[in-house]
Amino acid sequence: MKIVPSVDLNDFISDDPVRKQQFVNSIGEAYQNIGFVALKGHFLDDNLVEKLYTEVKNFFSLPIETKQKYEIPGIGGQRGYVSFGKESAKGKKEGDLKEFWHFGQYVEDNPKLEAEYPNNVIVEELPEFNKVGKEAYKMLEKTAKYVLRALAIHLNLEETYFDDYIHNGNSILRPIHYPPILQEPKEAVRAAAHGDINLITLLMGAQGKGLQVQNHNGEWIDAIAEPDEIMINVGDMLSRHTNNKLKSTIHRVINPPKELWGTSRYSIPFFMHPVSSMKLNVLDGCINETTPKAFEDITAGEFLNERLIELGLKK
Template sequence: MTDIILTDQTLEPVSFNLAGEDPAAFARALGASFRETGFAVISDHPVNQDVIDRALDDAQAFFALPEDAKHAYVVENGGGQRGYTPFGTENAKGMAQKDLKEFWHHGRNLPQGHPYSDVMPPNVPMSDIARFDDSVQALFAALDEMGAVLLQALAKDLGLEESWFSKTVNDGNSILRLLHYPPIDGDPSGVRAGAHEDINVITLLLGAEEAGLQVKTKTGAWLPVQPPEGALVVNIGDMLQRLTNHVYPSTTHRVVNPSKERMAFSRYSTPFFLHFNPDFLIETLPGCVSADNPNRYPEPMTAHAYLLERLREIGLI
C-alpha cells in the first residue's frame, strides 16, 4: 500500500486544453501532481457530455432490472472481466469483507482471430437495454482516446519518447466499469469500496453525483475527492507504479458509506481502467532507478500475469 500526500495545491485542476496549447507544460503539470500524490484532477476534459449521459442512463436502467435478469449476464469462471458481477462479490485486497457494490465490465472489442483473444474475452451483448452496447462502447472509446493523450504527457515527463506508451497499450486489456452502489439499509458491517489501489496503468474517473470517494494522505487521514463539473480524476495504478519504481505512486482510495440523509440514494460511477497489452513485460524503467531509489522489482512480469495475481487477491478468481 502506498500512502500519498495531498494538498490543495497538488489537487489544483490541470486543464486538458493545455495538452494542445503547450504539451511540455501539460506534461510538467501532470507529472508534478502524479509524482507527489499519484493523483490528478483534469478539467476541460474532451469526453462529450451526451456520451456520458447516455452511458449513465443505460447503466441505471440495467441495474434497475430484476435480479434474475441481471444474473443472466454473469460469465461463469470469467473472473468478472466481462458482463455482470453481482453485489457482494469483490473485496479489497487483503480484506475478507465484500464491497457493497455491483458492476458491469465492458472491454476492448478485438477482431476475430486476434492473438490476445485467448486472454481477453469478448464483450457480453446486452439484450434488455436497446442501445446499451453502443452507448457503453462510445464511452469506452472516448476515455481510451483521452487516456492515450495522458500517457503521451507522462512519457514526456519520464524522459521517454512521446509515443513510448502507444505500443504498450494499443490493444490493452482496458475495462470500462459501470458501478452501482445500492441504497444502504441499516448499519452494514462493510463499506461501498474498501481501501485499495487500482491494478492497472491509469484510471480515469468521471465525477459521481453522490459523494464518497476518499484518498488516503501520508499522515493516515482520508481526504474527500469530488471533481468539479467538467473535470475528471486520474490516478496511477499498480502496474505503472511498478514500471516507474514508485516514481509515480499508486494511490490508496476507498468509497465510504453515505450519511444517514443520503443512505436511500444509489451511487453510480464509471471508472475506466487503462491496461497494458497482456504480453507487455513490466520491467522497471532504467531512468526510474537511482542510488536513492533502488530497483524494487528486479524480476519483471507480464501484464497478464500481474492481472491474474491481483484478481485472485480481490476474490474475482
C-alpha cells in the same frame, strides 16, 4: 484550496509547446505528490455522458434474475455482470457494497488477442446499452492515451512509448452501482481502501463526496471533481514500472451520512491496461543510488492474474 490539482488536456494537445510542457509538469508533479488529478478537456461530451448514465441506470434497475443471466461463470468477472458483494479489496473479508458491469476491449485486427480476451456481453433488453458503452470506452481510451503520452515525456521517454502497449490493451470500463444502504453495515463499505491494478484509472462520477484518497501522511482527503472533470489516478502497474516515482494512491469510497443511505450512487471508472505481454520491469531511468530497483521483473498479464486471485475474482 483544492487538494487534487486540476489540469486541462487542451493544453497538452494545443500547438503551443509552453502550454504542453506546463501540462506535463503539472501532471507529473501531481502524480509524484498525491497520485490523483482532475482532468478537464477530455473526449467525453456531455451528451454521451448523459446517455451512458441513463443506460447504466436502466441496466441496474432490471430485475435481479435478468441481471444474473449476464453473470458469466469462469472468466473472473472480466465481462458482463458481477453481483452485489462479490468483490472485496485485497486483504479484506467483507465484500464491497456494490454491483457492477464490465465492458472490455473491442479488438482491431489481432486474432490472437481476440482469442485471449473474453467477448463482450450483449444485453438483449436494452438495445442502446452496448452501443453507448462502446462509444464511451473508445473516448476514455483516447483520453488515457494522451495522459500517458504526457507521463512518458515526464519520465524522459519517447512521447509515444505507451502507444503500442495500450493499443488493443486489456482495458475495462466498469459502471458501478452502490445501492441504497438498508441496514447498518457491520464492516463493509462501498469500496474498501485499495490501490488499482492497472496503468491509470479514469473515473467518471466523482462529483459529490464519497471518494477519498490517502496522502503521504496517511490522512484521508475528499477527492471531488467539478462536473466537467474526470479523476485520473496512477495504478500499481505504472507505479512498479516507474519504481514508485509515480505513486499508486490508496483510495476508498466511504458510506454516505445516514440521511443519504436511501440513495444510490453510480460511478464509472475506466481501467487502462496494457496488452498482457508488456514487461513491467522497472525503467532504467527510475533507478539510481538513492532509489534502487524495488520490484522483480513481471509482465502485465502475470501481474493481473496474481491480483485477480488476491481479489477473490479468480481461483
